[in-house]
Every structure is written in C-alpha cells, then in structure tokens.
Amino acid sequence: xxxxxxxxxxxxxxxxxxxxxxxxxxxxxxxxxxxxxxxxxxxxxxxxxxxxxxxxxxxxxxxxxxxxxxxxxxxxxxxxxxxxxxxxxxxxxxxxxxxxxxxxxxxxxxxxxxxxxxxxxxxxxxxxxxxxxxxxxxxxxxxxxxxxxxxxxxxxxxxxxxxxxxxxxxxxxxxxxxxxxxxxxxxxxxxxxxxxxxxxxxxxxxxxxxxxxxxxxxxxxxxxxxxxxxxxxxxxxxxxxxxxxxxxxxxxxxxxxxxxxxxxxxxxxxxxxxxxxxxxxxxxxxxxxxxxxxxxxxxxxxxxxxxxxxxxxxxxxxxxxxxxxxxxxxxxxxxxxxxxxx
Numbered sequence: 001x002x003x004x005x006x007x008x009x010x011x012x013x014x015x016x017x018x019x020x021x022x023x024x025x026x027x028x029x030x031x032x033x034x035x036x037x038x039x040x041x042x043x044x045x046x047x048x049x050x051x052x053x054x055x056x057x058x059x060x061x062x063x064x065x066x067x068x069x070x071x072x073x074x075x076x077x078x079x080x081x082x083x084x085x086x087x088x089x090x091x092x093x094x095x096x097x098x099x100x101x102x103x104x105x106x107x108x109x110x111x112x113x114x115x116x117x118x119x120x121x122x123x124x125x126x127x128x129x130x131x132x133x134x135x136x137x138x139x140x141x142x143x144x145x146x147x148x149x150x151x152x153x154x155x156x157x158x159x160x161x162x163x164x165x166x167x168x169x170x171x172x173x174x175x176x177x178x179x180x181x182x183x184x185x186x187x188x189x190x191x192x193x194x195x196x197x198x199x200x201x202x203x204x205x206x207x208x209x210x211x212x213x214x215x216x217x218x219x220x221x222x223x224x225x226x227x228x229x230x231x232x233x234x235x236x237x238x239x240x241x242x243x244x245x246x247x248x249x250x251x252x253x254x255x256x257x258x259x260x261x262x263x264x265x266x267x268x269x270x271x272x273x274x275x276x277x278x279x280x281x282x283x284x285x286x287x288x289x290x291x292x293x294x295x296x297x298x299x300x301x302x303x304x305x306x307x308x309x310x311x312x313x314x315x316x317x318x319x320x321x322x323x324x325x326x327x328x329x330x331x332x333x334x335x336x337x338x339x340x341x342x
Contacts, residue, residue, distance in 0.1 A: 007144045007151070011039055015076075016140040017110035022087070022120040023144035027183035029121060032142055033080060040076045040115045049077035056083045056094040064106050067114045080117045087132050088122040100131050107138050147183070149287070156190045165194035166202045174205035178212045181286040185215065216247065220255040221292060223334075224263070227308075228300050232338040239334060249326035250319060253333070257312035259293075264305040266290050267297035308337045 007028055019036060021029050041049055049071045053063040063081045071077040085092035086100060110116065118135070123145065125132045135141070147155065153172050160167035167190060175193075179185050193203045193211050201207060219242060226235035242252060262285060269279040276294065280287040315333045318324040324332075 007147050008142065009035070009151070009155070011035060012140070013039075015040055015115050017112065017114065017116065018107065018135070018139040019115065019117045020087075020120070020135050020139040020141045021117065021144055022122060022125055022142075023146075024121070024123050025144050025146070025183055026121060027187060028144035028147070029119060032144060033117060033119070036115060036117055037078050040078050041074065045071075045074040045076075048072040049074050050080075051078070052080045052082060054082050055098060056085060056092060056096060059096060060098050060100075061102050063116075064102050067106065067111055067116050071113050076113055076115060078115045078117065080119065082119045084118050084120045085122075087118075087120045087125050087129065087135070089124070089126040090122050104131060104134060107134055110138075152181075152183075152186075156186060159187050159190045160194040160203055163191065163194035164199045165197050167194070168202050168204050170205045171203040171208050174208040175212065176288050177292075178208060178215070178218055180215050180217045181288050182215060189213065216242075217255065220252065220259055224256065224259045225296065227334055227338045228296065228304070230338050232335060235334050235338060236331060239330060243327060249330050250316075253312060253316060253319070253330060256333075257309060257316075260305055260308045260312065262289060263293045263296045263300065264302065264309065266293040267302065267305075270294060270297065304337075304340060307340050311336055 007023070007025070009028070009032065015036070019032075021032050023029065037046070037050060051063070051066050053060070053066075055063075060081060063079055067077075067079040069077075083092070085094060086098050106116075118139070125136075127133065127136075153167075153169070156172065156175070157167045171193070175186060175189060179189055189208075189212050190203070193207055196211050197203050197207055219238065223235055223238050223242075226232075226238065239252070243249065262283065265283060266279050269282060274282065276290050277287055279294075280290045283290070311333055315324075315329050319326050319329050
C-alpha cells in the first residue's frame with residue numbers, strides 16, 4: 001500500500017478557472033475554500049459575488065448558470081458546488097438527478113471571470129467516470145485527506161500566530177498526545193491555548209497540559225497504559241469517569257480491543273523490519289497512532305497482548321448474550337488484564 005500523500009495547500013497564481021477539492025479532512029476542505037475565496041475576492045465583494053450550491057439538494061445547472069453570469073461590481077466571482085456525489089462511487093441520499101453533460105460543456109469553455117470550486121468530500125474519486133477524468137485534466141485538483149507532521153505543525157503554527165502566540169514543537173508533541181490526529185479539534189485546541197497564552201507565554205507542553213482537553217481515543221490509550229502497568233485503581237477510576245461522560249461501555253470495549261490490536265500488530269511489523277510510516281500505511285492508521293503503539297509495544301509482551309485481545313472477545317460475547325452487566329463486565333476485564341500483567 002502506498003504511503004498517503006500529504007495535502008498540498010499552496011495556491012498558484014493566477015487562479016485557475018476550476019478547482020476540484022476532494023478528501024476526508026473537512027477542516028482542510030473548508031480551509032482551502034476559504035483561502036481560494038480570499039484570493040479571488042476582497043471582503044466587500046463577497047456579498048455579491050460568492051455563491052454556494054449543495055448538489056444533493058439542487059441541480060448543478062443552477063451553479064453553472066451562475067458561473068456563466070458576469071460578476072456584479074467586481075472582476076471575479078466565486079461559485080462553490082458542494083457535495084459533488086456524482087464524482088465518487090459512494091452512495092449518497094439525494095433525489096436530485098444531475099445532468100453531468102452540462103458540467104462537461106462548461107469545462108470546455110469556463111468563464112474567465114469565475115472561480116468554480118467543486119467539492120467532493122469523499123476518500124476516493126471514481127476514476128472510471130468520464131467527468132472525473134475530464135476534471136483531472138482541466139481543473140486544479142487538491143486531495144485533502146492527509147497532512148505530514150511537518151505540514152500539520154506549520155498549519156497549527158499559523159493558527160497560533162493569528163492570536164500573536166508562539167506554538168512550540170514541545171507543545172505540538174503534547175497536543176498530539178492529548179488530542180490525536182483530528183485536525184478540526186487540533187485547530188480549536190491550539191486557538192484556545194493561543195488565547196490563553198497570548199504574546200506573553202509560548203504554547204509549550206505545560207500550557208497544553210493546563211488548558212487542553214483529551215479526546216476519547218487519548219483516554220483509551222491512557223486506560224490501556226494504566227491496565228498494562230498494573231495501575232488497576234487508576235484504570236477503574238478513568239473507566240468510571242468515561243461512563244459518567246456518557247460514553248457507551250460497548251464502544252469503550254471496541255476501542256480498547258482496537259488499541260490492543262494496533263499495539264500487537266505494530267510490534268509484529270516492527271520485528272519484521274518495517275518503519276513507522278510503513279507500518280501506518282500497512283495498517284491504514286495515522287503515523288502518530290503507530291508511534292504511540294510502538295511505545296507501548298516495548299512495555300508489553302506479545303503473550304500479554306494476545307491475552308488482552310482474547311479477554312476483550314470473551315467480554316463482548318458475555319455482554320451481547322446478556323450473561324453480564326456491561327459496566328461490571330468491563331470492570332472485570334480491566335482487573336483481569338491488569339492482574340495478568342503482574
């Protein structure tokens with residue numbers, strides 16, 4: 001499996017007449033739409049010359065007719081076509097039948113005064129389709145699903161700079177530990193830290209620890225760590241805290257099993273000589289999740305991880321067949337694995 005390509009967020013001048021944005025990172029898609037719009041229009045022009053069309057609700061002819069109309073009090077206009085479901089093989093709930101020929105005709109002679117942005121928020125495009133092939137030849141295409149850690153750091157650094165704050169590498173590591181690779185949440189947390197720190201204090205590990213919140217995945221990672229290091233009381237306390245936060249026990253069980261499996265598989269791949277990025281690609285998980293898993297691999301034996309996976313499967317069966325209460329079952333699971341780690 002090829003290593004996922006890091007998204008390129010740069011915009012070449014002059015602006016292209018047509019852009020295609022696709023991928024699974026909604027934060028990156030919204031950012032690129034905002035940046036392209038800012039490049040094409042000044043603030044005062046956006047009320048008149050910025051239009052959006054949801055293609056799951058409206059025929060694309062509406063957007064094309066708009067794109068063919070000259071701008072009002074300006075040199076450029078921006079037309080955004082959201083949810084271009086016809087570019088993918090995924091099923092989408094919509095009653096709108098789109099006339100793709102109308103878009104193909106426009107691509108033959110796009111308006112020089114319009115920036116048309118077509119958005120397909122899906123993992124893959126269906127490259128067997130004629131319209132996809134045509135767009136890849138004529139449009140500026142941005143795949144927005146992955147960011148390298150360097151590009152991610154630079155992006156979050158820019159978020160902090162908007163508030164006059166300094167985002168450090170140390171703070172970035174702590175932020176990734178706390179939040180995980182969730183772009184929208186990362187940007188929100190960095191913004192929160194930037195407001196707190198201002199220009200007086202760098203956003204370092206201590207600042208992130210003081211201000212930041214932890215994602216569910218991070219809490220599960222901490223829970224696994226506590227279980228494996230025989231901190232049974234702390235593990236039970238964290239589990240009960242997650243239950244009080246209305247997290248469903250079966251969901252927690254699934255995430256626990258997933259984390260144990262990632263740690264086990266990452267360890268086996270590392271023994272076979274794979275690098276961190278290669279392991280991430282093989283397992284289809286974020287490289288940072290592999291980095292954390294490899295840290296746990298050094299502490300936990302394969303036998304212990306196999307026992308943990310077996311106990312997760314048994315617990316799942318006991319809960320789903322009504323043999324045991326959900327909370328009690330997870331409490332006994334935590335105690336059992338923690339005891340085995342002794």
